[in-house]
Amino acid sequence: MNPLLEQFLSESRDFSQGISEKLMQMEGAPSDQGLINELFRLVHTLKGNSGLFTFPEMTRVLHAGEDLLGLVRNGRIAYSQELADRLLDAIDLVMEMCADIEATERIDASRAGDSARMAESLRALIPEVPSEAPAPVAIHPGATPAGLPLLSEVPEAARKEALRQCRGGEALHWVCYAPVQDCFFQGDDPFFCARQTPGLLWGAAKPLQALPLLAELDTYRCLLQFHLLTSASREELSEYFRYVPDQVSIVPVNPQLLEPSVSAPPGNVQHHSAAADGFKGGAANSPDSPQAPAEDQDEASRERAAALDRILAAQEQILKLDDRPEWSGGRLQSVAAVLVNLARAAGDEVAISEIEAALAECLSSGQNALLLLWLETGREHLVARLSSPSASPAQVKHKPAAGPPNSSGEAAATEGAPAQSAASDGIKFGRRAEDNAPSPRSLKVDQAKIDRLMNLIGELVVSKNALPYLAQRAESQFGVRELSREIKGEYSVINRIVDEMQDAIMQVRMMAVSYIFQRFPRLVRDISRKLGKEVQLVLEGEQTEADKNIIESLADPLIHIVRNSLDHGLETPEVRRACGKRETGTLTIRAAQEADRVVIEIIDDGKGIDPAVIKQKAYEKGIIDEAALGRIDDREAVNLIFAAGLSTAAVVSDLSGRGVGMDVVRSAVEKINGTVVIDSELGRGTSIRISLPLSMAVTQVMVVESDGQLFGVPMDNVVETVRIAKGQLRTIKQTLAAVLRGRIVPLKSLNTLLGIPAAPRANSEHELAVLLVHAGGEVLGLLVDGFKETIGLIQKPLGGFLSGLTAYSGSALMGDGSVLMILNVREII
């Protein structure tokens, strides 16, 4: 997998996470503009990134999401639960695609349907934009008169080719691409873009206005626009120009205009016939017939009135067409654009707003009636105003001034197709600025590199520990005290540096628990909605840090616990009300550091666990025997839920209740040297407390001696060290025992456990060294020969043939080069 794709995947995951998070937050603050902007930015960037690769499925979904959010951002659509649900679904789909890409470097073809459906469902929430316009490109009805006269410039060969393709069933389109002036600074090359247009038949570069003199020419401002004749479909063109939809107008070309016989200079009649064909051109320019001489006012106004009549008649005719082609929306817009232009020429602002209102109504209802009605009622007034001498030719002339294509393009953008242009505005808005969001000052480093550092520092610690032995040898073997002292001095310096370095590397591996906490809002929301419960999630101490491995292995157990709490712990609102509790349950997840351990508590104020039920269940399932049934107290009983095969839920749901779960939680936590305890008060709630080491890398080990050999016992297991006089030992049946602080503690000799044929040695006062260890909830005394120091070391698992030796959990290298075996206390007793 190439690095770019790898980074894309890792970023996508972050973005998806961010999007889910923001959506959650928006539930609490639906009108927070900052959140919406951030959300939009995330979706937008993710979409942009996906566009770098050929993942159209992903881009399609994100594009739809982006459109939707753009409208939410502009306040056109209100944020709603449904909207959040669909967007979350969409993000899930994107995540699945990411998984696909990770596995196979491409998106499975079967996703295409999913993504189309998802995009469809997202777009269904957008009231105005029809779903068949995936990449909205502004349709500029006004561009036709400006662009099409150039048809006459199309050379014969291209024209014939166009006609040939047209007869072959291809639709012809005229594209007018007017790049923004500073497009060069964005790295665009409009000429290249124009040359690469799909289905290009002919194209020409035209200056927007007369080019300035060479001395005044600014080479870095784009002064050209491009006219293109292409046989590509509108969808293809929309897709091709999707980054510059506001700079492009696409107009279907009526093939008749290409026929040599009709390619005369464009006049009103042709425009009308074109319009009557359902052609999205406007007769926008028509009211001023170019031939109209201004010298004779009467003559002119009569001609204008006649022309007006023809225009209006044509519009009426169009509106009365009762076929329902898919472009009927465009046709309506075109008619409205003509009428608006006429009203504007007449200076009738009221009429403009009336027409626009009528158009909006017609577009949403799909009926032409309102526009037709307006045409009938407003017609007289309009004609009167336009043909009256007070409508001076200058005023009317103002419209052909829309001739320079860029201004006509702009005018058209405001007049026509409000829905489309609005949608594309939403996308374009602030694109560049937002892509450059400030990046966090952090590095992404492959974990393997950190692990290597970790190993190296481990070796350094070991070789550092060799120095004291060297000092000792210098003194005892060679008798140079001076040198020995100096070595010790150096050692303390190296020791300090190594300690700091080790600490620094540990810090690098530290991760905040927020890494796992951040997924809980979503989880809790989804589950509680599914269960019909109202839950308020409180997260505390998200900044608490622990080693990456610890944090990662904690994720699954925590999810289990949270699910259990939601499913079994918290009650439904009705039950809670009946118990006199607040309807909304509270689930608190709290992390805190206590000495060298991280403690995570999951607390709910639900119905708690009934110890009697647990005891009964455990007894039924044979987990405890009858004697234990009477003996164990409530706290112990509650902790039985961690035993394998115990499920208290009467009904198995898809969330929990299959009897796996809590025991999996316990084994997962124990695997990383953690402990888990549960406390519950019936009717008041349950609290589960997980305690974990900060780091797994360094294990604190107590070194003990037995029969001349050294063994390490993890400090986690050690309870205390005592010396017991031989006389105080009792023998109960076959087992040695002693009374310690009023408790009977069974004693076992380490030598016996390891199969070493030697008796424990007592010291000069006839006392035996006893190491009290904690294993499987019981306390046991191990008889050893002596205690040594406690050291922190990096434990290496036993490999190869030795991995079968379960008595040892691993080995470590000591400073003097010897190997220390670490006992697996649970296994040997």
Added chain:
Amino acid sequence: MPIEFKKNRAVFHDVVVVEEAEGLLDWLQNKPAAKVDLFACRHVHTANLQVLMAARPEIARWPEDMELRAWLESALKPAS
């Protein structure tokens, strides 16, 4: 070097990028009678195109690439 400026002739090679436009403009301003050789050119950036359109130098050779030639001819032929 996408544009090779000879004594009285600018020879375009391959793809002429946006950075060339300023130099080309300068050069054409100082040599109004200069000719431009486009034969080996495959693409000119829009910025260069508009310099050529504004300066209208005499074209010594049109591009070998027929498609580009059609574009440039329609933009640079004095007839239009």
